[in-house]
Structure formats: C-alpha cells, structure tokens
Amino acid sequence: MNTVLIIDDSDINLTLIKALVLKLGECQPVLHEDPLKALEWCRENVPDLVIVDYMMPGMDGLRFISAFRALHGRNEIPVLMITASDQKDVRYEALLGGANDFLTKPVDRVEFSARVRNMLMLRQGQKFLADRARHLEDLVDERTSEIRDRERELIFRISRAAEFRDPETGAHIQRMAHYSQIIARGLDLEASKLKLILEAAPMHDVGKIGIPDYILLKPGKLTFEEFEVMKGHARLGHELLKDSRSEIMQAGAEVAISHHEKYDGSGYPHGLKGQAIPLFGRIVAVADVFDALTSERPYKKAWPLEDAVRFLEEGRGKHFDPLCVEAFLAGWDAVLDIRRRFQDEEVPMI
Amino acid sequence: MADAFVLNRQNILERLGGDEEIYTMMLDMYLQDLDANCASLSAAIASGQAIEIRREAHTIKGLLATFSDDRGAAAAYVVEQQAKAGDMNGLAAAAATLETRMREVAMVLAAARCPG
Known part of the structure; x- marks a missing residue:
C-alpha cells in the first residue's frame, strides 16, 4: 500500500485528488489543508509520494518542498507539484527546489494517473534497492559473524592447547x-x-x-x-x-x-x-x-x-x-x- | 463578462476519465463551498492585502477552470496578476464581477445537478 500525502488548501482539490488517488488502487491518501501541519505529519511519517499545491496560505508549495527535503530520509521521496499552466517560472523554481514532476490545473485524470503511477514506480524502485541493500548488508553481517565465531572458537582451542x-x-x-x-x-x-x-x-x-x-x-x-x-x-x-x-x-x-x-x-x-x-x-x-x-x-x-x-x-x-x-x-x-x-x-x- | 457560462459536461467528464462519481462530487463541492469562497474573496478585497487577493483569485481561477469556465478563469487570472503587481486600482470592481460569475456558474451547476 502506497501512502500518498496530498496538500492543498482547497477542499475541492483535496477531494478531487483523493478520489483520483483512490481510483489508482493500492494507495492510501493522507489529506492536509495546512502545509505546516502536513510538515509536522512528515516528521513522524514517511509518505511514498507527496502531491502539493503551489499557492497556499502560511507556506507555499516551494517552501514546503524545501522544508520537506530538509527532513532526514525524505530526500528521495517523489514530489509532484500542482501548478497552473501559466506558472512557468514557478515550475523552474520547483524543479530546482526538489520537485520531481508537475500536475497542471485543472487536473486531468489521464495525465494525473500516468504521472502519479510513474512517481510511485520510482518510489517502489527506491524501496526495492534499499531493501536489497539492507538484505545484502544483513547477509554480509551474518557471514562475518559466522567467520568471527569460527575465529573465536579457533582461538579458544589454540589457547586451551597451550593451557593443557x-x-x-x-x-x-x-x-x-x-x-x-x-x-x-x-x-x-x-x-x-x-x-x-x-x-x-x-x-x-x-x-x-x-x-x-x-x-x-x-x-x-x-x-x-x-x-x-x-x-x-x-x-x-x-x-x-x-x-x-x-x-x-x-x-x-x-x-x-x-x-x-x-x-x-x-x-x-x-x-x-x-x-x-x-x-x-x-x-x-x-x-x-x-x-x-x-x-x-x-x-x-x-x-x-x-x-x-x-x-x-x-x-x-x-x-x-x-x-x-x-x-x-x-x-x-x-x-x-x-x-x-x-x-x-x-x-x-x- | 459578456459570455454566459455554458456547462460542457462532456469536456469535464473527459478530464475526469469519464468518472461520473467524481464529476458529481465536484459539482456538489463547488455548490457547497460557493458562499465560503465568495466570502474569502470579499474579505481579501476588504483587507487591501494584495497577497491575500492574489491567493483568493488564484483559488477561484483553479475552481472555474475545473468546470471548464475559460472566461471566468481568465478573469480571475487578470485579478491575480494585477494583485501580484500590487496594482489595487479597480480590483474591488473586478472582484465583484468575479463573484457574480461564480454564482452564475453555481446556478448552472445546480440546474445540471437536479435537472427536474
């Protein structure tokens, strides 16, 4: 199950995006109207994808992304930013600030589904690599531990040979x-x-x-x-x-x-x-x-x-x-x- | 705004991937939030804060665009850009026109929601 964090100060957008996310299947949407509260949530939870609006009171989408990226372990989580098609300057800034892709308003289901799926696949790939790295690390630890145990046993027996x-x-x-x-x-x-x-x-x-x-x-x-x-x-x-x-x-x-x-x-x-x-x-x-x-x-x-x-x-x-x-x-x-x-x-x- | 709003159901549904359920939900939410959205725009105008006006106009632009109201979205865009430039001249009138447009859209949507 993928956790998709959606941050938008507009109820109608939140509801629309939530509905579209649910249609994708295997997704659990988490909704926040307030970007500051969303950031608090992110301190304790790790989403698989963040969908964030650009213009919001208190903290705009660019500042949110920057604060989100600064949290430990949140550097590679995909972020989709929602912008209007006329906001080219915002898109450039968001790309430099850590957004991975954009969604254009008004939201189009085909475009939305394709972009969200791509981002979730990216996330799955990251998780797979991390899991594999962890698995290999565990395997190396296990083997090293076995070798060390054998070494300790050998040392004990050599030491006893002298003591005998x-x-x-x-x-x-x-x-x-x-x-x-x-x-x-x-x-x-x-x-x-x-x-x-x-x-x-x-x-x-x-x-x-x-x-x-x-x-x-x-x-x-x-x-x-x-x-x-x-x-x-x-x-x-x-x-x-x-x-x-x-x-x-x-x-x-x-x-x-x-x-x-x-x-x-x-x-x-x-x-x-x-x-x-x-x-x-x-x-x-x-x-x-x-x-x-x-x-x-x-x-x-x-x-x-x-x-x-x-x-x-x-x-x-x-x-x-x-x-x-x-x-x-x-x-x-x-x-x-x-x-x-x-x-x-x-x-x-x- | 001279052109009356005409609901292009087919166009909106296409964007929503033909999902009637989401379409109906969107209509309901627009109608439900209408007064609050109009009140927020009025409050922003009353505050005289360009940043507030810009943000409310931006929200309304998105809402109207969702229902394929290109004229209304364009009018909201003008207000948004004017506020962004800090030019408060005539903004109150433009905002009033925008509110009228939002209510007009709401009437059309309400009629579409309950055709009987």
Missing part, C-alpha cells in the same frame, strides 16, 4: 579474559575494544606451546637458566600471532608479548615502563595475576581473595598500572560473578 600443557585450566583463560574486559570497561574503552580484549586475552600464554615439558611441567622451582627459557613464551606467542591479518590475532600478539611487563620497568621481555607497555598488556597483567593467585594449583593453595586484592594494591605503580588495578577493584561485583560462572570443573565457551 600447563597446570592451569581452561576456566583460567575464561576468567582472566572476562576480568580483562571488566578492567577495560572500567577504563571507559569503546565497545569494540571491550569485545576485542575478551577475544584476545585468552592468547596471552599461547607461546607456552614452545616451552619444553621438563621446564613447563617441572614441579619444583626453576633454575635461573630454566626461568630464562620460560620467559621466552612471551616472544614465542608474539611470533606465532603477529603476522596475522586478523585484528584479534594481532591484539593477541600484543597481549602475549606485553603481559609480563611491569609498570616500573622490571618485567620482561623488553623491560618496558608505564605507558610504554601496551594498554592491553597492562590490563591482562592484572587479570592474569589475580586469577593465578586465587586459583588452586597442584603445587599451591588458592589465595584468599583479600590477600590477592592486597597483592594488587601493593603492586600499584610497581608491578601494575594503578588505573588498571583501580578499574578492576571498581568492578568487584562483576569479578565475583565471573568467579562463580567459570569454575575449574566446568569450562563453558566465552
């Missing part, structure tokens, strides 16, 4: 990823970054794949040399991911190489200090350490929460970015919720 070689669990990567997101949210990062850190954080220890078992799984304390090898996992993770064209993999590479840096410059592998450490690295450092402390491992008991919080607070400005610690503690309720959702026995997908 480690006493840490799959639930650890879920918790630390969500903790990272809580911190990012507390830092007011934009929505796309919140999503990105959730997806990239699980890859922080992916480089452990390249660490020999005798070091990675050693129950006792590592020697200096062994620890040096162990530290290599940060670079290995970065090497593994850095050349990817995927935004998530690139963020993962950044997290892998920077999550053991410390705010005071005493971390590894580069000994970066303060803001020189990538933000995602500073965020993940807090999330990863907190979860490692508060989780039970074969070689250690889980720390009480208050002890872990104290560790973070005491590490402000030394190990950790103070703003990241603050953001983490500010999201404490969410932290507790994540701990409840992702327990070591069960590992749901992110």
